[in-house]
């Protein structure tokens with residue numbers, strides 16, 4: 250999990266950096282909608298890899314998807330810690346139980 254938290258920090262530090270030298274800064278400069286679009290594209294590529302049963306491609310595309318998810322969160326100034334806190338809140342609550350309680 251540390252690698253994701255470290256990556257989120259790196260991405261935050263790229264806010265306002267030069268888009269010519271940072272892919273993250275380039276994405277962020279294009280706005281949250283573009284960041285969301287890129288996240289969606291990468292997620293679809295992961296879905297395709299899973300459907301094809303291409304294990305190596307699935308790993309690669311999931312890494313791309315996680316990176317672009319963090320960029321999307323940064324684009325809306327949502328700290329990654331908030332996502333982790335939400336996951337923590339859910340831990341120990343069965344998805345089946347949660348759905349039944351709705």
Ligand SMILES: N=c1c2ncn([C@@H]3O[C@H](COP(=O)(O)OP(=O)(O)OP(=O)(O)O)[C@@H](O)[C@H]3O)c2ncn1[C@@H]1O[C@H](COP(=O)(O)O)[C@@H](O)[C@H]1O
Pocket residue numbers: 256259263270271272273274312313316
């Ligand atoms: N994890 C990543 C990471 N994963 C993917 N990418 C980039 O995301 C881009 C994905 O682009 P696409 O596949 O969409 O290719 P494209 O050429 O844009 O394609 P089109 O959609 O434009 O046709 C590539 O340029 C990848 O290099 C990443 N860029 C950066 N990181 C991390 O972010 C850190 C900071 O990077 P910079 O902001 O570039 O300094 C790096 O040290 C890495 O740890």
